[in-house]
Amino acid sequence: MSRNLCVLAARELAIGWRRGREAVPLASGITLSLRPGELAALVGPNGSGKSTLLRSLTGLQEPLSGAVELCGRHLAGLAVEERARLAATVLTDRFDSGWFTVFDIVAFGRYPFTDARNRLSPRDRAFVLDAIESVGLGTLADRRCGELSDGERQKALIARAVAQDCPLLVLDEPTAFLDAGARIEAFHLALRLARDQRKAVVVSTHDLDLALRYADSLWLLDREHRFESGAPEDLALGGAVGRAFDGPGLRFDPATSSFRAEEDSPRVFVSIEGEKAAAAWAERVALRLGFGIAGGSEDGPHAADGPAAVIRAEAGPCGPGWRLRVASGERSFESLEGLAAALRELF
Amino acid sequence: MRPAGAARGRAILAALAAAALILFAADLALGSVRVPLREVARALAGLPGDPTSASIVSVFRLPKALTALAAGAALAVSGLVLQTLFRNHLAGPDSLGLGAGASVGVALVVLAAGGPGSSLLAGLGTLGYGALALAASVGALLVLGLILALSRRFDDAVTLLIVGLLVGYLAGSLVSVLVYFGSPQKVQVYLGWTYGSFSSVTRRELPVLLGSVALGLSLTARSSKPLNALLLGERFAEGLGVRVRGARTRILVAAAILAGAATAFCGPIAFLGIAAPQAARRLFRSSDHALLIPGSALAGSIFALAADLASQAPGGGAVLPINPLLALIGSPIILGLFLRSSRSSPDRV
Structure with missing residues (x-):
């Protein structure tokens, strides 16, 4: 053959x-x-x-x-x-x-x-x-x-x-x-x-x-x-x-190759950058909490105003870490649980 | 099957064959009159010996023992292939109503066409015995065809058995009507048949029974390859290149011939069709029909011969009916096999 x-x-x-x-x-x-x-x-x-x-x-x-x-x-x-x-x-x-x-x-x-x-x-x-x-x-x-x-x-x-x-x-x-x-x-x-x-x-x-x-x-x-x-x-x-x-x-959602519940388009956008794996999981947290991802597929009209928060992921020597920067200041987290709690509190 | 399993299978087959042979010899020797084994051998070989012993053996006991051997094997193999085809271990010649279908055929021949004598087939020639076997087989086949057609619609086991039960009632009522209009003498003959017995087959009828059983067994044996595939489902078999419709028809016809012939000459014998294949599966610990067909046949023959022996055990000429004896002997053996293998047995028998 x-x-x-x-x-x-x-x-x-x-x-x-x-x-x-x-x-x-x-x-x-x-x-x-x-x-x-x-x-x-x-x-x-x-x-x-x-x-x-x-x-x-x-x-x-x-x-x-x-x-x-x-x-x-x-x-x-x-x-x-x-x-x-x-x-x-x-x-x-x-x-x-x-x-x-x-x-x-x-x-x-x-x-x-x-x-x-x-x-x-x-x-x-x-x-x-x-x-x-x-x-x-x-x-x-x-x-x-x-x-x-x-x-x-x-x-x-x-x-x-x-x-x-x-x-x-x-x-x-x-x-x-x-x-x-x-x-x-x-x-x-x-x-x-x-x-x-x-x-x-x-x-x-x-x-x-x-x-x-x-x-x-x-x-x-x-x-x-x-x-x-x-x-x-x-x-x-x-x-x-x-x-x-x-x-x-x-x-x-072709960007994440996953299914998402269709909700009202997100009001608040965050930008996520930094080390790949840590950033990817931080993005999942943000999406779960109903945030839009600035620069991602969720790019909406609000994105023009700039993201409400920037999350920077780092792969530190003793595990990953996340820095959350908002207008009022900056905080660091060693777990995504902490990051999630802060995001909920702030918005 | 791997070589080790195959060797084990052959050893068990040989043991079963030996057991069947011993029971067969015992069935010839024992009874209301004891015939020494030497006389039995002489009678079988046609050598001169004690004339009374010779006539007991060749006229009465040999046909009876051969009938038990053949009918036991026939009912067991018929049950085995039905269980495979319906993929249900409760399927069997009697639970699916085949026995009932065969009864209608027999009732038609005996009550409507039979001669006036008092034995089952007095007045019927060899042609008549053939007609009886044929009528019973056709009756069994009709029931089987009906159930098969219905089983396409109702795929679950319980419904199928209920259908078998209903068909059994239907056949029973047909027989009742025939009995109602039959002459008392013929009805007596027919009722005698329903008790089940291996001893009503004479030397003249024997060839018809043995021929039918041999035909059914050889048809079945040639289908052992597709039977294995059908055990896993018709679509599975088709994917392997089995011509499912043809194979199924061939197997069903064989099952009907086996159940029909055995029922025609020995009456409706319950238990064997379900129990013997069950015993064979447990004994061989195999689902391979190349083993299970001869294994079930031998197990069926062994149960039948043992029941026949036991039916004359009391001595003094009283003969117990076969049906209850079969269950009495067989049930504990099968229960024992179940208990012995329950630890390592598949979930559903």
Whole structure:
């Protein structure tokens, strides 16, 4: 396969349901492509059609119109067995893994390649062990799946998909049910599989923050079922992320790449400068307390009058410190708690 | 499965096979008249020996023991694959109403078409036995199809079992209507069938039973690969390249043939379909159908043979009914297995 050939491509795809003869469209005009070694993140609010799109891209559901190509072949023309050699999918379905061990579950990845009695060849066995190793579960291969933590279980399921040895890897909400650390690990793993094993990886997720951080390409479905794709940074800066996720009273701030409650525009502005980390955390304090940041994205009409206060962050030898300068004078703080108390008091 | 697990599995299979063989021999030797094992062996081999012993063994005990062996295996494997397909360990030929469906088929054949005699199938030729097995299988399959169609709508286990229960009542009332209009003699025959017994199968009927069970078992055994994948869900299986619809149909037909044939000839036998697979899972500590299919079959045969032995234990010709004996023997064993493995068992059985 040529290095630049798309693993996954869709043109003018319309997805949705068929109720009898009637088509119930969910989203249309979806055009996307993904190359080996790339990680795409599919994000969108609940009900925007993420799962339907993933199912349509992997052949588990028929699209209403348009075509999907897997490694240059029409998805609709592929037999189930052929599909299983091109795309490996990890679904969100919870299931009882019974007495199956991690090894047993991962060995399911070799299912499309084994004989009728499902015997593993030495090569299959090596694939399974490699896959288990690649997700970092090497020591748990003989552990029963039912005894794993949610994060380990998710990794085992991803290893199963890795063992299937397909050019396309689709992970449906791999971070659901996971704690904060395990979520990051899941994304890190997805990125590593893309880079190291030259797989095309699609991850659907509600973790917008991680998606923006890790994905090469962001696929965005909004509440009106419009689809957009592009570099995550472009979509964030261009306002597409905001359009997809902003709700009543909630707004995506491209400057901080985070959601903020929409309030009246701030009356008081502060300017923050100095050492990077200490300044960044001071900015978060100021934003939390409802201040605007002078020179930041909150640049309003008041900014012309100059900030009401200047915070200077310093990384001292015995920890960070903050200097707060207002018209009435200057004070120093060793903790942001102190700084916050002073800001509350003053304004 | 890793080599160590596979070796353990084979060892347990061998032990189960040995236990089944011992019980089978005991079932031939013991009863109201004790036949020495040597005479049993002579009778089986067709060598000259004591003629009375030979006729007891070949006319009465051999068909009975083979019936217990086959029916036990059939009901157990039918239960196993239903539990996998519905992903519910309470599924089984009787809890899903398959036994009830088979009863309707049997009632139709016996009450509407059967001959005037007093035995189950007096008046029916070999064709009749085939018809009986077929009617029971079709009855079981119809119920299974209905439940499967409904299970698409109601995905949860409890609803499914309630549906099975309702279908059971429905079938029961159909049977009641047939009984109401049936002649007293035929009704007597039918009621005798409902008690459950391994000894009503004669040498002439035996090939039909054994053939049906062999067919069902071989269909199932060939599906052990997709069965493993289906255990984790239909969409999971499809992602692995399983043609889900075809595999499911094949497995359901096999389950219906197994449950139908066993029910047709031995009556509605409860307990085995749920208990034997349960015992096999606990014993093997595995979810691999390549092990569980032969394992459940052997466990089912062992329970059935043990129950058959026990049913004649009192001596003096009195024969206890099979159904209560099965539960009496099997329940403590299974409870014991549960307790032994409860520490390391998966959350949901």
